[in-house]
Amino acid sequence: DTGVSQDPRHKITKRGQNVTFRCDPISEHNRLYWYRQTLGQGPEFLTYFQNEAQLEKSRLLSDRFSAERPKGSFSTLEIQRTEQGDSAMYLCASSSRNMASGNTIYFGEGSWLTVV
Amino acid sequence: DQQVKQNSPSLSVQEGRISILNCDYTNSMFDYFLWYKKYPAEGPTFLISISSIKDKNEDGRFTVFLNKSAKHLSLHIVPSQPGDSAVYFCAARKQTGANNLFFGTGTRLTVIP
Numbered sequence: 001d002t003g004v005s006q007d008p009r010h011k012i013t014k015r016g017q018n019v020t021f022r023c024d025p026i027s028e029h030n031r032l033y034w035y036r037q038t039l040g041q042g043p044e045f046l047t048y049f050q051n052e053a054q055l056e057k058s059r060l061l062s063d064r065f066s067a068e069r070p071k072g073s074f075s076t077l078e079i080q081r082t083e084q085g086d087s088a089m090y091l092c093a094s095s096s097r098n099m100a101s102g103n104t105i106y107f108g109e110g111s112w113l114t115v116v
Numbered sequence: 117d118q119q120v121k122q123n124s125p126s127l128s129v130q131e132g133r134i135s136i137l138n139c140d141y142t143n144s145m146f147d148y149f150l151w152y153k154k155y156p157a158e159g160p161t162f163l164i165s166i167s168s169i170k171d172k173n174e175d176g177r178f179t180v181f182l183n184k185s186a187k188h189l190s191l192h193i194v195p196s197q198p199g200d201s202a203v204y205f206c207a208a209r210k211q212t213g214a215n216n217l218f219f220g221t222g223t224r225l226t227v228i229p
Binding site for chain 2: 004006031033040041042043044045048050055056058091093104105106107108109110112
């Protein structure tokens with residue numbers, strides 16, 4: 001399977017703990033995105049990488065959130081001092097070239113976070 | 117501020133009939149629109165897209181119509197099949213160079229055998 005893969009698929013953590021999610025994009029894709037989806041809502045954009053550079057961050061990405069893509073391949077999303085409001089599905093996606101060419105974003109299966 | 121709206125949270129259709137899912141948007145800067153399908157506990161899967169320079173795009177049983185003046189698009193599925201039962205998200209992208217999609221809240225389609 002050469003799709004976008006995410007790990008772990010499910011994470012339950014206590015409030016105040018740190019969590020980290022990993023995303024491996026489609027191999028030829030140089031663009032990588034993180035989205036968050038809560039129940040009853042559509043996915044919301046968090047951040048975007050082109051290769052290793054983080055070029056865009058949503059205001060949803062508070063200072064407790066940090067994302068990296070050190071070698072321009074896989075990416076990690078870390079949430080520090082988790083709060084119950086962080087409970088959501090965290091979706092990673094990737095695309096190739098410029099979206100102006102009409103390329104779509106392909107999503108992974110998501111990582112479910114439950115903060116108790 | 118929800119810039120992409122799907123006002124019908126759910127839709128039920130008989131197998132073999134047409135399913136019509138609607139989407140409205142408010143931002144005239146959007147130039148590219150996509151539909152995604154999502155099964156429970158899975159990520160969204162790309163279904164079909166349309167550029168703002170077109171008013172229709174067809175792919176097999178799926179057709180998307182765009183009415184720019186009304187800021188409205190719709191997804192038609194015909195004939196509907198039980199396997200089409202899922203949540204459908206409409207998404208939009210701003211003008212060339214933008215790097216994120218704006219999603220609606222989704223419509224849950226149930227196709228009744």
